Amino acid sequence: MNTLFKTTDERGASMRRGIAAAIAAAAMLVPLAFAPSATAAEGDYSGGIKGEYNALGIAAGVATETYSGLNSQEQRDTVLANFNQITPENSMKPEGWYDDNHNFRMSDDTRNLLKFASDNGIRIYGHVLVWHSQTPDWFFQADEWCVDTNETAGATSCPLADKATMQERQRRHIENVAKAISNEFGLFGSATNPVVAFDVVNETVNDTDDPDTNGMRNSLWYQTYGGEDYIYDAFENANLYLNDVYADPSVEHPVTLFINDYSTEQSGKRTRYTALLGRMVDEGVPFDGIGHQFHVALTTATSNLEAALTDMERFNKKQAITELDVTTGTPVTQAKLIEQGQYYYEVNQIIHRHAAQLFSVTVWGLTDGLSWRNDEGAPLLFNDSLEKKPAYIGYIGDSANLPEPLKSMDAFKDDAVSIDSALPGTVAEAGASSPWERLPLVEMTPSANGAVSGLFNVYWKDGSLVVYADVADASAADDDTVTVHVGDAEYVIGRNGVTDGEGVQANVVPSDTGYEVVADIPYTGAEKDIVEMNVIATDSATAETSAWSTNDTGAVTLAEPLSYTEAVKVPADAQAPVVDADPSDPVWEEANEVPVDKVTAATPSPEATATAKTLWSDGKLYVLMEVTDADIDLTNSNPWEKDSVEVYIDRGNTKSGRYTNDIQQIRVSADGAELSFGSGASEDVQKSMVQTAGKIVDDGYVVEMAIDLGTAEAGTFEGVDFQINDAKNGARIGIRNWADPTGAGYQTATHWGVLRLLADTSETETPSGEETPGGDTETPSDEETPGGSVEKPVDEETPEDTDMPSDDADDNGDKMPQTGSAVIGAAVVALLLVAAGCGLVIARRR
Secondary structure: OOOOOOOOOOOOOOOOEEOOOOOOHHHOOOEEEEOOOOOOOOOOOHHHHHHHHHHOOOEEEEEEOOOOOOOOOOHHHHHHHHHOEEEEOOOOHHHHOOOOOHHHEOOOOHHHHHHHHHHHHOOOEEEEEOOOOOOOOOHHHHOOOOOOOOOOOOOOOEEEEEEEHHHHHHHHHHHHHHHHHHHHHEHHHHOOEEEEEEEEEOOOOOOOHHHOOOOOOOOOOHHHHOOOOHHHHHHHHHHHHHHOEEEEEOOOOOOOEOOOOOOOOHHHHHHHHHHHHHHHHHHOOOOOOEOOEEEEEEOOOOOHHHHHHHHHHHHHOEEEEEEEEOOOOOOHHHHHHHHHHHHHHHHHHHHHHOOOOOOEEEOOOOHHHHHHHHHOOOOOEEEEEEEOOHEEEEEEOHHHHHHOOOOEEEEEOOOOEEEEEOOOOOOOOOOOOOOOOOOOOEEEEEOOOOOOOEEEEEEEEOEEEEEEEEEEEOOOOOEEEEEEOOOOEEEEEEEEEEEEEEOOOOEEEOOOEEEEEEEEOOOOOOOOOEEEEEEEEEEEEOEEEOOOOOOOOOEEEEEOOOOOOEEEEEOOOOOOOOOOOOOOOOHHHHOOEEOOEEEEOOOOOOOOOEEEEEEEEEEEEEEEEEOOOOOOOOOOOOOOHHHEEEEEOOOOOOOOOOOOOOEEEEEEEEOOOOOEEEEOHHHHHHHHHHHEEEEOOOOEEEEEEEOOOOOOOOOOOOEEEOOOOOOOOEEEEEEEEEOOOOOOOOOOOOOEEEEEEEEEEHOOOOEEEOOOHHHHHOOOOOOOOOOOOOOOOOOOOOOOOEEEEEOOOOOOOOOOOOOOOOOHHHHHHHHHHHHHHHOOOOOOOO
């Protein structure tokens, strides 16, 4: 195959928790149920995806196999119409070349895919020669027939082979792959051999900056070689056998040799990747290209993808987008699918800007249902009926035919909220916060001439929706109104308090700029329901309106109860905690405690349990997590698959749909030795914002942190969550969280809990006059309310806490449902219940 293009027409291993288009204050946005048969308007796409990218000198690839994405004529026609390059999802991974007796042979799956490609003029991008995952454990053992009693893939109970043995095994494996392909399909570079590129080495860079391995993954390859030389050897061997011994002598360098890794869009991982590439250049390693997997989500800023490509231009090598997919989050809705289309369009524009260096761009799968990430939300270009989604329209670069965006948001459950709940502006006292100040208010589009504008939010509870609107309308008139549309029903609340609509109840309060409305709207729904809704303020004098959605309605997804707690300020006569993982410091006696006890269905077997305490002082949030765990396991090379805790902090409680420099995922290993981060600011910046300590104790371990909040004062709110990763036998067996039930906390802050900073406890009292270390005194019951303590299983996560490895997929779920703040001591609980039973009402600010 001497021409670059013919015009004829995995996922496996653990995942990354590693990465939206939602915008900060409106980032609770999430939308209308999508009918699978619905398709976006489309233009003339007769040239397919390959027509868009081949014109730029870039191959258009798809990852598939003959047994999955090519097993029907319609699938084959779709592939041939849109792509001119295929990456085998699984069949060419190391384990695919060996039978149960450890004999090397070409599998039928590999043979069938190569034949399909050869017969149809499709290029093959091979995947993969050397990888820590999906390589049989016996491959690394001194005695390959030793009985391995460790059932975790990528770990073995048997003695490891020495470096010399591994050098020969690696050489022999790579030669055998090259020889097997050339024997059946001709020399590399010949017209009948479709292989034009290979991922020689995959996922070698660690997810944390481990000085013991120079930032490299401590895999069995690294351990048996005693370093990263296995990477250098792999490229030498691949170059020898693919581009020399088994290559057509008339074709120069027919196979382009790539290194490949995930989470290169994250600055810390990319820094280590770049350092490795620099060492490879210095050592004269014969590699030709740099791969970026780009398994991302709507919550991943597209600017991060472009930064990864830009940073690697310094090496003057070819680059490839090797495993692209973009998850929407769940539930999958029409609004998210439209947003996904815009995201793929932004990727298309990045590809155009970097076309000169790009060898190929590959989407990791043909249809959503075939994707290893489908549980995270419809990540690919085609639905299961092979209909083009908005993602296809965006990826092919047709912005003119992308559907208009739809408004969407989440509504948290709170059975305690009512039209009599405190309005925003409460004092920083225990239990005094208003439900309406615990979350960012959502903007309504101002009227054309500015006569009226507004902010709003909504909770749901059994039997109703409770809507708050803060309307700016200086020309006061009794017939100014707020109208709430719920499905086909309409509810009108007048500025004078008069309501229209069956069953609606409302309170209306004047404000400095207009008026505030709290309305209880009849509605029977369940968690994860999607409600068609709109909120519209009308100025009667001008007939101008300010609405949330400029369409008839937007989409409101009914979410879990909001987790809420409070952190007291370190007393003036006490010292802030010393960050040393010592829970005996007397100052922690002042702290509120919450249970870290929610388990996502994706990780159903955690044995460890934990609690989290919080205090604050001088712009820092102090966190103490005490974990009960009888089996501490720190052996996995992935930081999230070790026993560890994670603290999530959203400074200012933005509920942003994507990580920013003010949002962090902070992970500390059980022994305190390993500190790692998720997305957001650069690793160095994130390190400068935290101080951590951890130590193993008799019944588990303790982790303590001090986290810079920036500007912090009593009465303000922070977004938080607390998590433990429970590991056993070299793998994570489960996760517990305090707040987020979605499993997507590593990608977005939208479902994290809320923490309010209180003044020194010596200066504050509850309205009843009793000092209360925690709890929500405005809550009349502890059943599924922000102030209660509930455990509710959830049914999902997806990738991993942060950057997760690539290929095939077993879900490493991450977040759990919520609890409110836990109150320490039975006496305090009793006081709260008595207060609640007496119908305690928090005073309004007016």
